[in-house]
Amino acid sequence: MQACPTCSKRLYRAFTRDGPVYVCRSCGGRAVSVSVLRKTASADFLRRLRHKxxxxxxxxxxxxxxxxxxxxKVDFREKDREVVLEVCGPCRLIWFDPGEYVTAVPDSLGRPKLEIEPPGPGDDGASFGLTGTEHAWQVLPAIVGLPIEYGPNRLRDRPLATWTLATVMGALFVLLLRAGGGLALGKAIFKWGFIPNEWTRYGG
Incomplete structure (x- = not known):
């Protein structure tokens, strides 16, 4: 059972638009994971929180x-009010006393929007926003040691520049193959490929 750091009562899970948080129905405090907090807090707030x-x-x-x-203990001064937050680095968890969340995070989640439910008997750290992968295929990169991000921020804009660059590179690859087969491609790589010892050639 996850207990409230303030009054030792049971914490209950509440679902917000940006992820789950744990709230204390006795004192009104809440526990928020970094993965959930960074979806609403500013980059400056998170940077100061990490440093402090x-x-x-x-x-x-x-x-x-x-x-x-x-x-x-982390001391913050927000909106002319002193706020003392508690942070657990290993768990990437921040505890907010009643009223501290709205004060410390201007664009806050506000009150939990969905029904609060008690944590199940098997709940652990994953309940604090560190849930499993969103899609089954994401397990494959983890098997070979690649990093997997839990609860990533949704894209706000379409990555048009990335898509354009990928399309241009793909088109050039196909043109080189059709122009002279592997020989033309090999010459292009030899001429334009990056060489660490000659990093200044062609302007770097």
Missing amino acids: SAHSVGERERACPLCARAMA
């Missing part, structure tokens, strides 16, 4: 609801 938590030297009193280790 890494250099925190204050007393560690409250226990992380996930791993029970003492969380680092």
Whole structure:
């Protein structure tokens, strides 16, 4: 059971538009994972949070609801109000006391929109937004050691520049193959390929 760091009551899972959070129905505090928080918080806030938590030297009193280790205290001044957050680095979890979330994160999730449900008996760290892969095929890169991002931000704009560059490169590859087979392609690679010892040729 995940317990509230403030009053030791059970935490309950609530679903928001950007992912699950854990809330305490007794004191009103909430636990939010970094993967969920970064979908609403500014990059500057997350950067300061990471820096302050890494250099925190204050007393560690409250226990992380996930791993029970003492969380680092992080002092913030937002909207002329002092906010003291608790951060668990290993679990990538931030604890907000009542009212701190809206103060610290201007574009906040607000109140949970969907029904709160109690955590199941098998709930663990995955419940804090560190869920499994969204698609089954994403397991394949993980098998060969490639990194997998959990809860990634949705694309806001179409990557037109990336698609255009990929199309141009594909078209050039096909043209070189049709022009002179593998020989023409080999000559092009030999002439235009990047050589570390001659990185300045053709302007780098």
